[in-house]
Amino acid sequence: MAxxxxxSLLQAAQQITTQAxxxxxxxxxxxxxxxxxxxxxxxxxxxxxxxxxxxxEPDRDTAARWRAWLAAPNRKLVTFGSREYPQRLAEIPxxxxxxxxxxxxxxxxxxxxLAIVGSRSPTADGKETAEQFARYLAQRGLAITSGLATGIxxxxxxxxxxxxxxxxxxxxxxxxxxFPREHTKLAAEIAARxxxxxxxxxxxxxxKLFFPQRNRIIAGLxxxxxxxxxxxxxxxLITARLALDYGREVFAIPGSIHNPLARGCHYLxxxxxxxxxxxxxxxxxxxxxxxxEGFELAPEPIAExxxxxPATRDPSYEKLLxxxxxxxxxxxxxxxxxxxxxxxxxxxxxxxxxxxLVEALPGGRYSRRGKKN
Amino acid sequence: MAxxxxxSLLQAAQQITTQAxxxxxxxxxxxxxxxxxxxxxxxxxxxxxxxxxxxxEPDRDTAARWRAWLAAPNRKLVTFGSREYPQRLAEIPxxxxxxxxxxxxxxxxxxxxLAIVGSRSPTADGKETAEQFARYLAQRGLAITSGLATGIxxxxxxxxxxxxxxxxxxxxxxxxxxFPREHTKLAAEIAARxxxxxxxxxxxxxxKLFFPQRNRIIAGLxxxxxxxxxxxxxxxLITARLALDYGREVFAIPGSIHNPLARGCHYLxxxxxxxxxxxxxxxxxxxxxxxxEGFELAPEPIAExxxxxPATRDPSYEKLLxxxxxxxxxxxxxxxxxxxxxxxxxxxxxxxxxxxLVEALPGGRYSRRGKKN
Numbered sequence: 001m002a003x004x005x006x007x008s009l010l011q012a013a014q015q016i017t018t019q020a021x022x023x024x025x026x027x028x029x030x031x032x033x034x035x036x037x038x039x040x041x042x043x044x045x046x047x048x049x050x051x052x053x054x055x056x057e058p059d060r061d062t063a064a065r066w067r068a069w070l071a072a073p074n075r076k077l078v079t080f081g082s083r084e085y086p087q088r089l090a091e092i093p094x095x096x097x098x099x100x101x102x103x104x105x106x107x108x109x110x111x112x113x114l115a116i117v118g119s120r121s122p123t124a125d126g127k128e129t130a131e132q133f134a135r136y137l138a139q140r141g142l143a144i145t146s147g148l149a150t151g152i153x154x155x156x157x158x159x160x161x162x163x164x165x166x167x168x169x170x171x172x173x174x175x176x177x178x179f180p181r182e183h184t185k186l187a188a189e190i191a192a193r194x195x196x197x198x199x200x201x202x203x204x205x206x207x208k209l210f211f212p213q214r215n216r217i218i219a220g221l222x223x224x225x226x227x228x229x230x231x232x233x234x235x236x237l238i239t240a241r242l243a244l245d246y247g248r249e250v251f252a253i254p255g256s257i258h259n260p261l262a263r264g265c266h267y268l269x270x271x272x273x274x275x276x277x278x279x280x281x282x283x284x285x286x287x288x289x290x291x292x293e294g295f296e297l298a299p300e301p302i303a304e305x306x307x308x309x310p311a312t313r314d315p316s317y318e319k320l321l322x323x324x325x326x327x328x329x330x331x332x333x334x335x336x337x338x339x340x341x342x343x344x345x346x347x348x349x350x351x352x353x354x355x356x357l358v359e360a361l362p363g364g365r366y367s368r369r370g371k372k373n
Numbered sequence: 374m375a376x377x378x379x380x381s382l383l384q385a386a387q388q389i390t391t392q393a394x395x396x397x398x399x400x401x402x403x404x405x406x407x408x409x410x411x412x413x414x415x416x417x418x419x420x421x422x423x424x425x426x427x428x429x430e431p432d433r434d435t436a437a438r439w440r441a442w443l444a445a446p447n448r449k450l451v452t453f454g455s456r457e458y459p460q461r462l463a464e465i466p467x468x469x470x471x472x473x474x475x476x477x478x479x480x481x482x483x484x485x486x487l488a489i490v491g492s493r494s495p496t497a498d499g500k501e502t503a504e505q506f507a508r509y510l511a512q513r514g515l516a517i518t519s520g521l522a523t524g525i526x527x528x529x530x531x532x533x534x535x536x537x538x539x540x541x542x543x544x545x546x547x548x549x550x551x552f553p554r555e556h557t558k559l560a561a562e563i564a565a566r567x568x569x570x571x572x573x574x575x576x577x578x579x580x581k582l583f584f585p586q587r588n589r590i591i592a593g594l595x596x597x598x599x600x601x602x603x604x605x606x607x608x609x610l611i612t613a614r615l616a617l618d619y620g621r622e623v624f625a626i627p628g629s630i631h632n633p634l635a636r637g638c639h640y641l642x643x644x645x646x647x648x649x650x651x652x653x654x655x656x657x658x659x660x661x662x663x664x665x666e667g668f669e670l671a672p673e674p675i676a677e678x679x680x681x682x683p684a685t686r687d688p689s690y691e692k693l694l695x696x697x698x699x700x701x702x703x704x705x706x707x708x709x710x711x712x713x714x715x716x717x718x719x720x721x722x723x724x725x726x727x728x729x730l731v732e733a734l735p736g737g738r739y740s741r742r743g744k745k746n
Binding site for chain 1: 720
């Protein structure tokens with residue numbers, strides 16, 4: 001039986017997909033054929049004797065535990081070579097032998113996905129950017145794939161969930177051991193609306209060294225990877241690097257040269273990643289790929305009715321906003337442009353600043369802020 | 374006499390260098406030959422009848438005023454075709470017929486120059502960045518060329534002056550009409566230590582329309598243009614665009630996606646400008662050009678303390694680096710030398726590769742890389 005063969009194979013491989021196991025599987029054609037193959041044939045494919053011997057000693061308890069886990073609803077083992085295994089992931093040279101998945105939307109595995117990844121300790125601004133981009137792109141129909149980590153990963157999943165869109169979390173341990181703990185509720189929301197995915201079997205504790213391995217699945221599942229904030233040593237750069245290796249798109253959001261969390265993004269841009277300022281920039285780049293796959297984007301979401309602020313309804317506020325540009329302007333210039341006094345302007349500008357419409361800059365200058373999506 | 378011919382020519386051209394005047398000058402070989410040429414010959418070069426007729430009616434008062442201006446120390450008219458005319462500028466298709474120059478260091482015209490330009494209303498941060506970059510690069514021996522405008526231009530000149538380095542201000546009006554007024558003192562400092570340059574004769578008031586014309590001289594004099602902060606509508610983008618057209622380097626400093634003053638820079642980066650985070654990044658890019666011209670940079674002013682990578686402080690990374698030599702080593706050998714598994718090694722090596730400490734070579738082999746300076 002196929003599942004039995006797979007459970008033996010995965011035990012022997014010890015959840016570690018090596019090129020040798022993948023090679024042997026491709027060579028034999030199926031897990032059943034591999035398990036049944038003459039040991040000598042397997043050794044010839046490059047597998048180590050220990051690994052081959054392990055095929056003959058599957059642990060019954062482990063197999064039983066795995067079966068029990070799979071018996072619950074919305075759970076599945078998606079194996080290499082099966083119709084459910086995502087084509088894009090199968091193309092990478094170190095594709096995982098199998099994915100343990102749990103969630104309401106198995107079909108997301110084959111949907112056009114964008115990875116959004118970044119620092120576990122982002123700035124508030126970076127977190128907001130990740131959430132906004134994820135929300136917008138999920139609304140347009142892309143599934144948002146990430147690693148369920150704190151920071152940018154979590155914000156990206158949340159943005160997609162908030163948009164009632166699809167999202168996939170790829171874990172660095174078994175699906176029964178949600179890490180980090182504080183994302184237990186988020187993981188449940190993702191399972192309800194999207195998919196949790198792992199190469200590691202239930203019962204496998206997350207380990208630090210699993211995360212870079214996990215990143216190849218994020219890169220492999222997706223059309224492209226967007227890095228929001230990352231230091232030069234961030235694991236997100238591993239994901240981006242792998243995406244490049246796999247011939248996928250890489251996008252990065254720039255930042256101040258004084259922000260260490262922008263360094264990783266700037267590094268990527270210098271390496272050829274696309275610089276993006278707005279979520280729609282990502283779609284412009286992905287459009288040819290999506291078209292080639294016959295995928296149609298959902299229409300532009302109706303611009304969130306900018307809750308009209310009381311301030312903007314007052315004619316003098318309106319006048320002020322009209323004369324205030326997006327480059328820093330001294331209050332004296334505003335005064336001459338509006339014939340309002342400096343005192344009047346000061347309090348009006350403070351209000352507009354609190355409403356996020358105006359930014360106060362050094363030197364008593366002010367500028368308008370871009371509309372948020 | 375050559376000067377007389379030039380003063381007639383520049384009057385007839387009305388300080389406006391058109392391709393027709395430049396063409397006629399190149400065709401005739403010198404200003405004297407042009408002034409003496411048969412009018413029919415000049416009309417054949419494409420000059421308008423009015424323009425040609427103007428050659429016969431030079432205004433004596435104007436010529437006298439110009440001569441008087443030139444009589445003061447440190448002033449000069451540098452004419453196209455003369456030995457003093459900078460070669461790089463002569464290469465652009467719309468090179469100015471002549472430059473009025475004033476300052477202590479005429480030789481800066483031929484020195485390797487970098488343009489630093491940007492918004493007239495930058496953030497405090499942007500201004501500081503311009504000044505720091507200019508100071509560092511002037512210390513290393515580049516002349517800093519800019520437009521004497523408020524904001525980024527002024528900060529760039531100041532940085533170069535502070536470094537006791539060379540700086541060139543290219544004006545959009547006659548050198549006797551410093552604009553903006555608040556930069557009168559800065560202009561005097563630049564004249565004392567560097568050079569003021571204009572295509573416009575003394576007595577010509579700066580005009581808004583002159584500034585884009587002036588920008589081509591900034592782009593034409595320099596090896597490259599660095600844009601520090603600029604909106605999408607900034608005149609700095611004109612300078613950068615011209616630099617690209619002239620085959621010069623373009624550099625841009627990224628910023629927050631919420632900062633409208635970063636938009637122009639991001640636009641340039643998407644168009645192929647080099648993203649720079651540190652002043653030294655500019656030198657890395659210019660190095661081949663400087664070497665080709667036989668120019669040697671001044672030594673680094675302050676020795677940067679090498680930041681030790683945190684990874685290399687981790688004992689297992691240290692062990693790995695210790696056993697990894699500078700010749701290509703298969704991962705299996707590393708495994709036996711460190712008793713780390715292949716999976717562990719794979720992700721560690723990827724991290725070290727991203728940090729530039731290790732190089733991945735064909736055939737799954739790895740080697741250490743030389744220390745970066």
